[in-house]
Amino acid sequence: MIRIENLHKRFGGLEVIRGIDLHVTPGEVVCIIGPSGSGKSTVLRCINRLEEITAGRIIVDGSDITDPKTNINQVRAEAGMVFQQFNLFPHMTVLQNVTLGPVKVRRMKRAAADTLGRELLAKVGLAEKTGSYPDQLSGGQKQRVAIARSLALQPKVMLFDEPTSALDPELVGEVLEVMKRLAAEGMTMVVVTHEMGFAREVADRVIFIDQGVIQEEGPPKAFFSNPRNPRLKDFLGRVVANL
Amino acid sequence: MGFKFQWGVVLETFPLLLSGVKLTIIITIGGLLFGFVLGVATGLMKLSRSLPVRSLAGAYVEAIRGTPLIVQVMFLYFGVPMAVGLRIRPMTAGIIAIAVNSGAYIAEIVRGAVQSIDPGQIEAGRSIGLTRAQTMRYIIWPQAFRRMIPPLGNQFIISLKDTSLLVVIGVAELTRVGQEIIAVNFRAFEVWLTVGIVYLMMTLTIARFLRMAEDRLAQRGKR
Ligand SMILES: Nc1ncnc2c1ncn2[C@@H]1O[C@H](COP(=O)(O)OP(=O)(O)O)[C@@H](O)[C@H]1O
Ligand SMILES: [Mg+2]
Secondary structure, three states: OEEEEEEEEEEOOEEEEEEEEEEEOOOOEEEEEOOOOOOHHHHHHHHOOOOOOOEEEEEEOOEEOOOOOOOHHHHHHHEEEEOOOOOOOOOOOHHHHHHHHHHHOOOOOHHHHHHHHHHHHHHOOOHHHOOOOHHHOOHHHHHHHHHHHHHOOOOOEEEEEOOOOOOOHHHHHHHHHHHHHHHHOOOEEEEEOOOHHHHHHHOOEEEEEEOOEEEEEEOHHHHHHOOOOHHHHHHHHHHHHHO | OOOOOOHHHHHHHHHHHHHHHHHHHHHHHHHHHHHHHHHHHHHHHHOOOOHHHHHHHHHHHHHHHOOOHHHHHHHHHHHHHHHHOOOOOHHHHHHHHHHHHHHHHHHHHHHHHHHOOOHHHHHHHHHOOOOHHHHHHHHHHHHHHHHHHHHHHHHHHHHHHHHHHHHHHOOOOHHHHHHHHHHHHOOHHHHHHHHHHHHHHHHHHHHHHHHHHHHHHHHHHHO
16 A cells, blocks of 8 residues: 655655654554654645655555655645644634645545535544534644645545654544544554554554664564664653653 | 914815825725736745745845835836836826835745744645645735735825825826816915825724724634
8 A cells, every 4th residue: 555665755854764664554544653852743834745765665545655656746635644633624613624725636526525425423432513614622632623624635645754753642543543444444554643542542653764664564463562672662651750 | 474274265175186086096906906916926935945936026026115206107107118118007006106105025024924924834835735826826825915914004004005106107196186276276284184194094994994803803712
């Protein structure tokens, strides 16, 4: 579904991603963990080309997104992105946020898009909020709207960049719950997160990125109970200490 | 020979100024309508990815902001016709001058408002597959436009006052009419006072409408 080959990304003189290979199969849930500034967001942003890559190749659902002939807008619609800061459109109602993509990108009829939007909002537990504006919602509700907005394009892959990091602790659960359900339905997901419990429970594979490379990866059980890489041991030690 | 303030002159002057008020309003609104179009186009050009496009827009803005309006007006009315062999009417020149001048300032208002929108908004738009143009139209512009309203209102007031400079090319706007009245009655104190009051009434009215518009937007933003 996603194939990343030898990805490099440089910001000016700073090489942030220094050769990453990653293959995500359909239906797989991959969690990425790692210290702040290690390049996790950059990897996600390269996957839907919010960042131009410096070298390497990224293939999403069969399209080489680095090929100039690829219609990047179509590729982006296939890869939903959920941001730490939600980035809802504040001048639109919740329903308008969700239906903008279907109407403008998928050329869906307004009525059909509204029906789809209401279905998705019900699915994330916000059926009552279709007419609200984003600033009337809690953080957890905003993030669930953002998830519905991405799902409305019926993407093949969902990318999550620390979706719960900006939330008050008591609101984290409701968002993770929605993500768990998505995973159970077979959505292909790449999730950057600090929620080790989520990674342990939901991920098929966990990846530890540090200093722009994958330091260790594996199924969550082995990954957490028996980390080999010393930097990962150190990182897990610090994360657990902070809980 | 002591100065004696004559209320009668003030009262007589008011109705005589009306034709000037009318031209001042026409020039201001006409100039600003074209100025807005010019300003939006230039402001967006300043945000272009293409360096030549950005430079062209930048040169226009700098040239206008860096020179006095009165020089721009005289250049347009006396200078340009000499070069191209084409006379323009003072009124037309006045509207063009206000348009070209306000356009440069409005360009900066537009650029500033667009740039003040959180880049996360662009990323969210792009990530659901919208093109750059669609992201601008449906996401950035509506939010930026709200932020433009206060500075645009301010520019409205500035341009209205700027029209008084058109006195130098003989447009019969408010200031010019005042001058003509004084040429007849020699009551400079009363007439300029009255002219000033009329400008003030117009600018206060604009400011009032502006506050109402801002309140309405604030209310809608809160909803
Ligand atoms: N647009 C950018 N320009 C310059 N440096 C950047 C940019 N985006 C990210 N970086 C740098 O790249 C590194 C990795 O960033 P990021 O991928 O956001 O890390 P993470 O998500 O793992 O915390 C950091 O050192 C960050 O400062
Ligand atoms: Mg990050």
